[in-house]
Each structure stands twice: as structure tokens, then as C-alpha cells.
Amino acid sequence: MAQESLAGKTAAPDFPPGLDWLNTDHPIPLADLRGKVVLLDFWTYCCINCIHVIPDLKRLEEKYADELVVIGVHSAKFTTEKGTENIREAILRYGIAHPVVNDRDFEVWRAYAVHAWPSFVIIDPDGKISARHSGEDVYDLFDAFIGALVAEFDAQRRIDRTPTRLALERDRAPRSLFSFPGKLATDAEGRTLFVSDSNHDRIVAISLEEGRVVDVIGGAGSGLTDGLYSEARFNKPQGVAVDGDVLYVADTENHAIRRVDLAERTVRTLAGTGSQARRSNVSGSGKSVELNSPWDLVVHGGRLYVAMAGPHQLWSVDLSTLEARPYAGSGVENIVDGPLREAALAQPSGVTAGGEKLYFVDSEVSAVRSADLDPEGRVETIVGEGLFEYGDRDGVGREVRLQHPLGIEYHEGVLYVADTYNNKIKRIDPRTSRSDTFLGSGRPGMRDGPAREAELNEPNDVVHARGKLYIADTNNHLIRVFDLSTHELSTLTPAGVERLAGLSPEGFCSFAGDSVLAPRRTVGPGSGTIDVSVRFAEGYKINPAAPFYLESESGDPAVVGVADVQRRQSIEGPSFPVRVPAVFAEGQTTVRLTMIVYYCEAVRENLCLFKEVQVLVPVQVSADEDSRTVEVTLEVD
Numbered sequence: 001m002a003q004e005s006l007a008g009k010t011a012a013p014d015f016p017p018g019l020d021w022l023n024t025d026h027p028i029p030l031a032d033l034r035g036k037v038v039l040l041d042f043w044t045y046c047c048i049n050c051i052h053v054i055p056d057l058k059r060l061e062e063k064y065a066d067e068l069v070v071i072g073v074h075s076a077k078f079t080t081e082k083g084t085e086n087i088r089e090a091i092l093r094y095g096i097a098h099p100v101v102n103d104r105d106f107e108v109w110r111a112y113a114v115h116a117w118p119s120f121v122i123i124d125p126d127g128k129i130s131a132r133h134s135g136e137d138v139y140d141l142f143d144a145f146i147g148a149l150v151a152e153f154d155a156q157r158r159i160d161r162t163p164t165r166l167a168l169e170r171d172r173a174p175r176s177l178f179s180f181p182g183k184l185a186t187d188a189e190g191r192t193l194f195v196s197d198s199n200h201d202r203i204v205a206i207s208l209e210e211g212r213v214v215d216v217i218g219g220a221g222s223g224l225t226d227g228l229y230s231e232a233r234f235n236k237p238q239g240v241a242v243d244g245d246v247l248y249v250a251d252t253e254n255h256a257i258r259r260v261d262l263a264e265r266t267v268r269t270l271a272g273t274g275s276q277a278r279r280s281n282v283s284g285s286g287k288s289v290e291l292n293s294p295w296d297l298v299v300h301g302g303r304l305y306v307a308m309a310g311p312h313q314l315w316s317v318d319l320s321t322l323e324a325r326p327y328a329g330s331g332v333e334n335i336v337d338g339p340l341r342e343a344a345l346a347q348p349s350g351v352t353a354g355g356e357k358l359y360f361v362d363s364e365v366s367a368v369r370s371a372d373l374d375p376e377g378r379v380e381t382i383v384g385e386g387l388f389e390y391g392d393r394d395g396v397g398r399e400v401r402l403q404h405p406l407g408i409e410y411h412e413g414v415l416y417v418a419d420t421y422n423n424k425i426k427r428i429d430p431r432t433s434r435s436d437t438f439l440g441s442g443r444p445g446m447r448d449g450p451a452r453e454a455e456l457n458e459p460n461d462v463v464h465a466r467g468k469l470y471i472a473d474t475n476n477h478l479i480r481v482f483d484l485s486t487h488e489l490s491t492l493t494p495a496g497v498e499r500l501a502g503l504s505p506e507g508f509c510s511f512a513g514d515s516v517l518a519p520r521r522t523v524g525p526g527s528g529t530i531d532v533s534v535r536f537a538e539g540y541k542i543n544p545a546a547p548f549y550l551e552s553e554s555g556d557p558a559v560v561g562v563a564d565v566q567r568r569q570s571i572e573g574p575s576f577p578v579r580v581p582a583v584f585a586e587g588q589t590t591v592r593l594t595m596i597v598y599y600c601e602a603v604r605e606n607l608c609l610f611k612e613v614q615v616l617v618p619v620q621v622s623a624d625e626d627s628r629t630v631e632v633t634l635e636v637d
Contacts, residue, residue, distance in 0.1 A: 008128030035160025354410030528628025
């Protein structure tokens with residue numbers, strides 16, 4: 001009996017003209033994809049369910065690299081998500097490597113009759129709609145279907161395996177010292193600030209007394225590995241919470257809770273298997289319990305409370321028994337008050353403790369809510385009304401509007417809320433439900449200064465220490481500081497930033513930067529110099545607060561000899577050219593110059609970037625040449 005054909009019957013609507021495209025340098029009409037299986041992913045970057053399917057899509061793209069083209073159709077829920085620049089940041093944050101079209105007015109959404117996030121449409125190699133699906137956990141389902149669809153069309157020699165040309169956003173993005181920092185915590189004395197440097201898969205410890213980076217925990221690649229700081233691996237960590245000499249970490253994309261012993265300088269997994277829970281409301285203990293996108297943490301009374309974004313719940317972990325269980329929320333996504341386990345939550349993403357309550361931000365309903373610490377207590381809403389009730393409006397109770405808040409801090413009876421998509425910090429009185437704009441103009445940007453003039457870009461968290469608010473300014477890749485006495489915002493620029501570029505005390509770690517082949521240089525024999533300069537693109541300059549690292553190595557020291565004392569240098573406040581003494585003898589070799597350059601924007605000096613580059617310079621030493629200077633200029637843009 002012949003197998004039923006999977007080919008579609010209805011022609012897939014093409015993309016309307018005039019839409020913004022990302023991860024490609026040109027719009028992609030469906031006609032250009034004939035011979036490919038096309039998977040449309042309708043998503044919005046706030047949605048935890050949309051985030052959960054990204055790894056499945058990456059696996060499919062790897063398996064069917066020559067046959068499948070995934071196109072993300074970004075149909076925004078929130079107003080801020082309509083901006084192409086904001087979508088670009090989300091693409092970088094989640095490592096998306098397929099084309100994305102900004103469907104800001106829902107034109108593609110309506111053409112395909114989509115009704116939910118995430119939704120998917122599979123288009124066959126003839127350009128016809130072959131299948132539809134909505135929801136998570138799609139890999140096995142799509143793998144079987146795409147495999148069969150490819151086999152069917154391959155038998156007819158109608159599969160085009162020509163590689164698809166892309167222009168990925170990540171290839172144009174400069175490297176920053178922090179990458180989408182997510183959450184913050186301080187110790188009880190306010191001496192140390194811990195930063196979840198999420199996209200660098202690490203935790204950074206900054207001494208607020210010394211103004212210096214003092215530790216980096218993890219960061220040498222994503223994974224789920226316990227051990228010493230240098231051995232540990234995280235996967236997009238978010239929430240951090242300090243309890244004495246212990247730091248707890250919500251290791252979000254590992255779906256795990258990690259325990260960092262600050263005295264022993266070790267990391268171990270406290271709870272979670274490393275895989276996303278597929279069943280709801282299933283309690284367990286330690287490393288046997290399955291978790292689902294833990295996003296933030298707070299310690300209180302021997303328990304760790306977890307904002308578990310995936311199942312729309314708060315969980316608790318008993319730190320003596322490691323028993324983990326749902327604490328508040330039924331698992332239904334909505335905004336419904338009531339007894340702890342009967343209430344409905346919607347993607348809680350930040351949690352703090354104050355008095356006899358937990359306070360949390362319920363991001364998908366743009367709400368601030370409370371949960372009693374008494375297990376017989378209730379969930380109550382302070383501000384917020386519904387899944388589509390959002391905006392930017394101060395006031396009291398029901399008249400207040402926030403837009404997808406992600407961070408919250410309780411201090412002296414007041415809640416400070418990172419109103420993420422409004423680019424503001426709001427101040428909320430939980431007793432009166434009064435909400436006021438406290439910090440930020442609302443314009444996305446990076447501007448220090450007075451509270452209402454300052455600019456943030458999707459702040460994700462806020463914590464208090466020593467009379468200051470510290471803010472994870474996520475899309476600016478910065479930590480900002482607001483002085484509660486002067487009401488001025490500044491940018492944290494700690495010393496020791498070279499530790500954030502992966503430099504060990506002994507020198508360069510495994511090279512992870514760009515390699516550049518320079519034109520051949522010809523010099524004469526004798527004593528001379530290798531002159532290294534750096535030229536910055538307009539609008540950028542050297543960061544005077546950070547060192548310039550230069551390592552010089554000759555492929556044949558008998559032709560180009562570099563004194564060992566000059567071979568590896570760390571130069572504070574460099575003046576270019578940097579001259580490296582060398583001795584030249586007739587012959588030819590290649591000189592390798594490895595550099596780490598810290599630079600910043602000329603206007604926004606606190607926006608710190610770095611570039612790690614290896615320049616390979618072919619050198620010919622000839623008696624016919626008089627010059628004894630090898631000049632090398634690195635272009636940084």
C-alpha cells in the first residue's frame with residue numbers, strides 16, 4: 001500500500017513587501033526557497049514557551065542543514081517588541097541563526113491564520129502548506145515529519161541542497177565585557193555585587209569596596225559541570241541569591257539550581273536534572289527533580305524560593321532536605337488571586353522577600369504581586385490586570401500600567417521594579433498600590449544623569465546596597481548605579497575588567513578571537529622594532545581605564561628575534577605605536593601578534609567593548625632593504 005503523500009495542497013502566502021528582515025541582508029521571497037522545506041516559527045521574544053522551542057529548532061537546523069530553512073516570524077505581543085532593534089537584541093541573546101522577519105503589524109500572522117505563540121507552519125518544497133502545529137516540545141514531532149517530507153521529495157529529485165546564504169547579526173556585533181547581564185545580588189554587608197553575566201555563561205563578583213572585579217565563576221563555555229570556579233559550566237544563568245558564604249544560582253537553560261561555595265570556591269548542582277520538566281506540579285528532591293526555567297531566587301527562613309517562569313509558578317526548595325515543590329500558582333497562565341496553590345500566575349520572572357511576604361513580578365500580565373510566606377496564605381495583586389493590559393502609566397491600583405517587568409527589590413517597605421519594556425525603574429508602595437516612575441526617561445538608550453533624564457535599555461533587575469541601586473541594564477550590557485542621595489545615575493566601571501575577557505594571571509587563555517593576515521613586510525637585517533598601532537572607527541576610542549595586551553611571537557626566532565621580556569606585555573594607558581624591540585636576520589618568517597584591545601564609545605565612555613585579535617604578519621628580511629621597522633596597524637570598528 002502506497003504511503004500517503006505529505007505534500008501540501010494550498011499555496012503558502014508570500015511575505016508582504018516592506019518588512020524588516022534580520023540575519024539576512026535581503027528579503028527572502030518563498031519562490032527563492034523552492035526545493036527546500038521551510039519551517040515558519042511564529043514567536044514573540046517575551047514568551048517563555050517561544051524561548052523553550054529555540055533549542056529544538058537549532059537541533060532541526062543542524063540535522064537538516066541542507067534541506068531545511070527556518071524563518072522566524074516575529075509577531076510582537078508587547079509594543080516594545082515591535083522595534084526591529086529590540087528584536088535584533090533578542091536574536092543575539094538567544095543565539096538565533098536563521099532569518100527573522102519583523103511582522104510588527106501581524107500581516108504574516110493573519111495571512112497564515114495563526115492564533116497563538118509559538119505556532120509553526122511547514123511549507124513543502126513546492127511552496128505549499130504541508131502542516132501546522134502550536135506549542136512546545138516539537139523536536140521529535142517535526143523530525144519525523146520533515147524527514148518523511150524530505151524523503152518523499154528526494155525520491156522525485158525535487159530537493160535543492162544548495163546552501164542558504166545568511167548575514168548573521170552576531171557576525172556584526174562587537175564583543176562587550178558583559179553580555180546581556182540578567183540578575184544581581186549582594187551579600188548582607190553590601191560588600192560584593194554578584195552579576196549573572198548570562199550570555200557569557202558565568203557569574204561575575206565585583207567588590208563594591210575596591211571597585212574591582214574579584215572573581216569569575218564559570219564562563220569557559222556553556223554546560224552543566226560542577227567543580228572549581230574555572231571548571232564550572234552554566235547555561236544562561238539568571239537569578240542569584242546570597243546566604244552567608246553560599247551563592248545560589250538559577251541556571252535557567254540547564255533547568256537547574258546551582259550552589260556556589262564562596263569559601264571553598266566550588267560549584268555543585270543542588271536541584272534539577274539538566275532537562276526541562278515536561279510534566280507539571282511534580283515535586284522531587286535534589287538532582288532527581290525536574291525543573292522548568294528557574295528565573296530568579298530569594299532565600300528566606302531556610303528555604304530557597306524560586307520564580308519558576310516555565311510552569312507559571314513559585315517553587316520552594318527546603319535547603320536542609322533539598323525537597324523542591326510548587327509553592328504558589330496552579331500552573332494555569334493568568335492573573336487570578338486566591339489561596340497559594342489555587343492562584344494563577346503568568347511567567348514570574350523576579351522575586352524578593354519583605355516582612356511576611358514574597359513579592360514578585362508576573363511579567364506576562366505586567367503585574368506586581370505578593371504571596372504570603374505563611375503556607376496557608378494567599379496570592380494578591382498589587383498592580384496589574386491581565387495578559388493584554390499593559391502600558392506605562394503611574395497611579396494607584398487598577399489605573400497603573402507596566403510593560404513586562406522582570407526585576408524587583410524590596411527595601412525599607414518599598415518595591416523597586418525593573419519595568420523592563422518601559423526602560424524604567426518604578427517605585428511601588430505595596431500598602432497603597434501606588435506606583436510612580438522613579439528612574440528613566442522611558443527612551444531606550446544609555447545616558448547617565450538626573451533620574452528623569454537618564455536612559456536605560458530593557459533593565460532586567462535592581463538591587464540595593466549601601467544607599468545605591470544597582471541595575472542590570474541588559475540590552476546595554478552594563479551595570480548602572482543610582483545614588484539614592486543625589487538622585488544621579490552613573491555607570492559602573494570596575495577595575496580588573498581584563499578578567500572578563502578571559503585572560504588568566506599567566507597570560508592569554510585559549511584564543512577565541514579573530515585572525516587577520518596582514519600584507520607582507522620587508523625589512524633590513526639588524527636591530528629594529530615592531531611598531532603596533534590601533535586605529536578606531538569614528539565614534540570609538542581606547543579605554544584609558546583598561547590595559548592593552550600584546551603578545552609577540554616569531555615563527556622563526558633566528559629571523560625575527562623578540563626579547564623574552566618584551567614578548568608578553570600589559571600596558572596601562574597605551575600610547576600608539578607600541579614599539580617592540582626586535583633583531584632581524586636574513587630570511588623569512590611569520591610574526592604573530594595577539595592583542596586584547598579594550599575600547600569604548602567616544603561619547604558614551606562607559607560602554608566598554610573589547611576585541612581579541614591575532615594578526616599574522618609575513619616578514620621578509622633582506623639586505624637590500626634599509627628600514628628596520630615592521631609597522632602593523634589594527635583596524636577596530
